[in-house]
Amino acid sequence: MRVIGLAGWSGSGKTRLLRRLVPALISQGLRVSTLKRAHHEFDVDQPGKDSWVHRQAGASEVLVVSAFRVALMQELRGADEPSLPSLLARMSEVDIVLVEGFKREGHPKIEVYRSTLAQPPIHLGNPTIKAIASDVPLPAAPLPVVSADDIDAIAALVLTHAVPPADVAWGLLPAPSCPMNGIDNRRRAAE
Numbered sequence: 001m002r003v004i005g006l007a008g009w010s011g012s013g014k015t016r017l018l019r020r021l022v023p024a025l026i027s028q029g030l031r032v033s034t035l036k037r038a039h040h041e042f043d044v045d046q047p048g049k050d051s052w053v054h055r056q057a058g059a060s061e062v063l064v065v066s067a068f069r070v071a072l073m074q075e076l077r078g079a080d081e082p083s084l085p086s087l088l089a090r091m092s093e094v095d096i097v098l099v100e101g102f103k104r105e106g107h108p109k110i111e112v113y114r115s116t117l118a119q120p121p122i123h124l125g126n127p128t129i130k131a132i133a134s135d136v137p138l139p140a141a142p143l144p145v146v147s148a149d150d151i152d153a154i155a156a157l158v159l160t161h162a163v164p165p166a167d168v169a170w171g172l173l174p175a176p177s178c179p180m181n182g183i184d185n186r187r188r189a190a191e
Contacts, residue, residue: 001093002162007103007129008112009119013148014100017112017133021098024155031094035087037101088165096162107168108161112148113138130161 006014006021018034025032046052054062055075064071082090084105088097099107103122111123113134123129123143132141133148146153 001088001091001097001164002095003088003097003099003107003165003168004130004158004162005099005102005105005107005109005128006112006133007101007109007122008114009117009122011117012112012114012119013135014112017148017151017154018098018100020151021154021158024151025096025158028155030096033091033094033097035084035091035097035099035102037099083170085165085168085170096158098158106170107165108163110154110157110161114148131157133157 006018008014022032022034051062051064051071051073055073060075060077062073064073084099084102084107091097099105099109103109103126106128108130109126109128111121111129111132111134113121113132113136115134115136121132121138121141123132123141129143131144131146132138133150133154134145135148138145144157146157148154
């Protein structure tokens with residue numbers, strides 16, 4: 001199993017790119033999984049359904065199984081959020097895991113840059129960024145830059161830069177600050 005991230009500011013197009021990248025990698029015969037970090041409380045369950053009732057009753061884990069899928073919901077109930085390495089260890093073995101978010105973690109990443117966001121590129125001072133998928137040319141960038149619409153080129157970058165989780169020096173990078181608005185973006189840095 002190899003891992004690589006898609007990192008960028010909220011609204012940069014990470015999910016849009018991932019939606020197009022997964023089928024491109026699968027068409028090359030690869031088994032692909034994704035891991036997404038959410039910055040808000042989320043629920044994959046529906047109020048009133050049996051599994052929701054089980055969780056509301058206090059179950060630590062609820063495993064729902066059908067002929068089509070398996071879903072395991074784990075309630076943290078005040079425990080720390082699991083680390084990215086521990087989350088990857090829980091996943092079934094595949095060829096590539098695409099991680100959306102976790103931009104401060106130590107795994108290699110492709111930056112998804114959108115010029116209209118008026119946010120600085122995150123590759124500046126971030127050694128885990130290996131390439132950039134951008135909506136505009138970035139001639140001064142010190143890394144390979146491809147069009148965010150060139151899915152074949154991005155897939156090639158994924159295959160070039162993805163590494164086994166054991167090869168990653170895990171740990172959080174410093175939170176970037178945003179010189180464009182003078183605000184420290186620590187909250188957004190974890191996206």
